[in-house]
Amino acid sequence: MKRNNLASISGMASTFIKQASIVPFYAALSALALTTFNVEKAQAATIVLDFEGLQNLENVNGFYNGGSGSQGNTGTNxxxxxxxxxxxxxxxxxxxxxxxxxEPSPDTILFFLSGGAAVMNVAAGFDTGFSFFYSAINNPGTINVYDGLNGMGNILATLNLPTTPFNGAPDPMGQFSPFVPFGVGFTGIAKSVDFGGVVNQIGFDNITLGAATPGGGGGTPASVPEPGSVIALLLIGGASASQIKRQAIS
Incomplete structure (x- = not known):
């Protein structure tokens, strides 16, 4: 049985298997080439969310807001x-x-199983840039950065996320591997971000506020390839998705 979902959930993997589609890939890649990808190290003032401390399938909720996740775990406020x-x-x-x-900071990431997007609200706002690592082997994704809460107000930045390689180093045991860095600089004060894509088909880690380069675990800068290397990696991901589509999926 092929494992094509991000989460292995009883009853889901055997009945809900998505075919890959590369139709949006090349248009998304063009958008990537035009994106300002800052490869400098993240500044100390940035915030990095690595989701460590949350349990498997725990709702994040107020984990980073002085509250807790759905299983009672708490993180930095x-x-x-x-x-x-x-x-x-x-x-x-x-x-x-x-x-x-x-994943850049093992062993926990962010994803969603319902709705069209997961939303992050930052009441105090943040500026300069936004970045993260992601994996999406079957379907592309979209990120929107807003100047209002709950995905409202003006859009400060939109990122179209191409499909990524699968079964890759450094951990070929998980199909959604590797995680690819992506980031953008913007003008204004952002107060919310929506993470869009197909449910159970895209995951995020080391979400970084205040920098166009994603940080590493604990807020330290991560090792990020040059933009040309990122584009080449995503091209490989598009080719891999094409190979998946040619296979029979039942």
């Missing part, structure tokens, strides 16, 4: 709240149900 459909998932290698690997 950054004044950041997530929508109720925003979930943490732990890598299967670490005892969770996550079909992923190569």
């Amino acid at each position: 950054f004044g950041i709240e997530f929508s109720s459909n925003s979930l943490a998932i732990v890598d299967a290698d670490a005892g969770g149900t996550g079909n992923f690997g190569g």
Whole structure:
């Protein structure tokens, strides 16, 4: 049985298998080439959300807002709240149900199983840039950065996310691997971000506020390839998605 979902959930993997589509890939790649991708190190004032401390399939909720996740776990109070459909998932290698690997800060990432997007609210706002690592092997995704809460107000930045490679180093045991860095600079004060895509088909880690380069675990800068290397990696991802589409999926 092929494992084509991000989460391995009883009853879902055998009945809900998505075919890959590369139709939006080349248009999204063009958008990537035009995106300002800052490869400098993240500044100390940036905030990095790595989702460590949350349990498998725990709703993030107020974990980063002085409250807790749905299972009672608490994190640093950054004044950041997530929508109720925003979930943490732990890598299967670490005892969770996550079909992923190569995440920048093991072993927990963000994803969602309902709705069209997970939403992050930052009441105090943030500026300069926004960045993250993501994996989306079957379907592309979209990120919108807004100057209002709950995905309202003016859009400050839109990022179209192409499909990414699968079964890759450094952890070929999880199909959603590796995670690819993506970031953008913008003007204005952002107060919310929506993470869009197909449910159970896209995951995010090391979400970074205040910099166009994603940070590493604990807020330290991550090792980020040059823009040309990122584009080449995504081209490989598009080719891989094409190969998946030619296979029979039942």
